[in-house]
Amino acid sequence: MDMNSPDLVIDVQGITKRFGNRTVVNNIPMQVRRGEIYGFLGPNGSGKTTFLRMLCGLLRPDGGSGRCLGFDIRSESGEIKKNIGYMTQRFSFYEDLTIEENLDFIARIYGVPERKSAVEKSLERLGMTKRRKQLAGELSGGWKQRLALSACLIHEPQLLLLDEPTAGVDPKARRDFWDEIQQLAGRGLTVLITTHYMDEAERCNRVAYISYGNLLASGTVDEVLKNSKLTTWEVTGGNLHEFAEKIRGKPGVEQVVAFGSTLHVSGLDAEKLHASVNPMITGDYHWQQIQSGLEDVFISLMETAKDNFS
């Protein structure tokens, strides 16, 4: 580890990547501490995957510099690769290899000492000792994901980069996955995870939100919520469908989202929003101001970003 930043596993500034004329990642800084679970959020195509690829040396950044695990991301990507586990968005192990062969292959690639017992341990932890001869291609989505995680951990990396690991995985498997991630973090492993799920974002120590390659917010979930200037009113009672139709498009109203039997109406300009909603609260309707949710904040950030950058 670099003596100057004993706590920072990832410490990069100004990371930029262009594909042709398009800037996919624009001047993004990131600091992640040891043992932290860092959530990396943003809509599809916002540059999350590209950023991860630059961290692990798959892509060369066009701008920016910094260190990952104390190694320079530009000149020491070989060293970085040895100490990270990168789990790609798509299942990217060999479907025509068995579970055991996949683990063995990865263990060989990383030069894991005492490979046989490392593979055995990994199989045990997976609970796949008996199914070791099964082809990876035959596994269900949840099991593939567990296999991928095990394979990423076989060389005992210090940093785990997970690119939408829980996409398309059922809720039970998702919860088990997160429990495991949190255990690993408890043992000092640092985890950078991209996700679309807000409940997962809330399980992270800190989050960053990017859209169109730009960093829009970062910090703990509470900080992100506090820093947002979004005001949200919760409306109940009456005919909410009709209410939603009427309120949509009024000045100051940016988001109208139904949550079961309530309606959340949000906007960045609190006064305008109030002026628009207030006259409509009659008869059966009730309203109260609530704390904006993480999802509301992110959608608002995304809408704003669209205006600014697209």
Added chain:
Amino acid sequence: MSAARQRRPTGGNGAVFVKLHEFNWRRFWAVVVKEFIQMRRDRVTFAMMIGIPILQLILFGYAINSDPKHLPTAVYSADNSVFSRTIVWGLRNSSYFDITREAKNEAEIQKLLAQGTVQFTVDIPVDFSRKLLRGERPDLLLEADATDPAAIGYAVAAINLLTTTVLNRDLTGPLAKLQGTPPPVNLVVHQHYNPENITQYNIVPGLMGVMLTMTMIIITALAITRERERGTMENLLSTPARPGEVMIGKIVPYITVGYIQVFLILLASKFLFNVPIVGSVPLLLVLTFFFIVANLAVGITFSTIGKNQLQAVQMAFFFFLPSLLLSGYMFPFRGMPGWAQDIGEMLPLTHYLRVVRGILLKGNGFAEIAPDLWPIALFLVVMLAIGIKRYRQTLD
């Protein structure tokens, strides 16, 4: 209610009828347009669809000639007389023989034939005109490289006819009695390397090159595009594995496969087709290495261009087809027009076929093979450079 009943047949026996009835031209057209757009996007497939028929048309229509003419011929004339000059003139005029070399001695003639520099040699013995004038019917020796029987058949027929007629021009006055039958000259034809004109002798060793070209290119192109298509390449590259390690690691198994093919064909040559194996098999195996790697390099290059496995296979065939047709495997190389021969000269298979046939049938050693080795080596170096350069770019 009645309206609902009328619609009912949708599910029952009337389904087919209803489906025809419901055929919607607008939706149909939308699909047609979509398919055209997709086809246009997939440039390689589109190029192949157009390219292959055109290529076949050109090759079969113009390049393939089963009656090859202008075959390079070396003449060694020990008898400098009006008659020997007439023979040479007659050969030239027949359009089957191009006198490309005037040899100085017998040894040079043998060397030219072994190297494949010439297809024929004509040997006019020292006492040719003396014997001719005496009516002793001197020998005229035609030696032919018969590794590819199809290449020489017509030319041999032509020289037979030629010797009976061409000398009549000079046999006038008191010599006129030498005209007519039997012809004044005794034509001796020596077919070298494959005297019985057994086509298998030519085809079977050639098959070695063809099979290596086909499988080496397709297999490597597939192996690398498959990794990319399935996303496993990204995973592989995020590990400490270096691109060179990945690439060479993928190639080595296929070199083994290539050698297995070579052994199988050698065994088949010897035991199934009784092809005489005259030359050094170890020498062949060493030279085969260059050829295999040259083809693997083509496969790598294609894998960096093709976006998926289908495209990779298509491109492999795009390369394979001219290799098959222009290399001299299927049709006599010298029967093709100059431009087709020029393309053929650039293909490694063309040279490898000469190497294989040269070693197996002619018993050639390294010295005779060398002129065909450097084009393969050059091709290898160029292809590998392109392949590696492109392979690196695809990562970033």
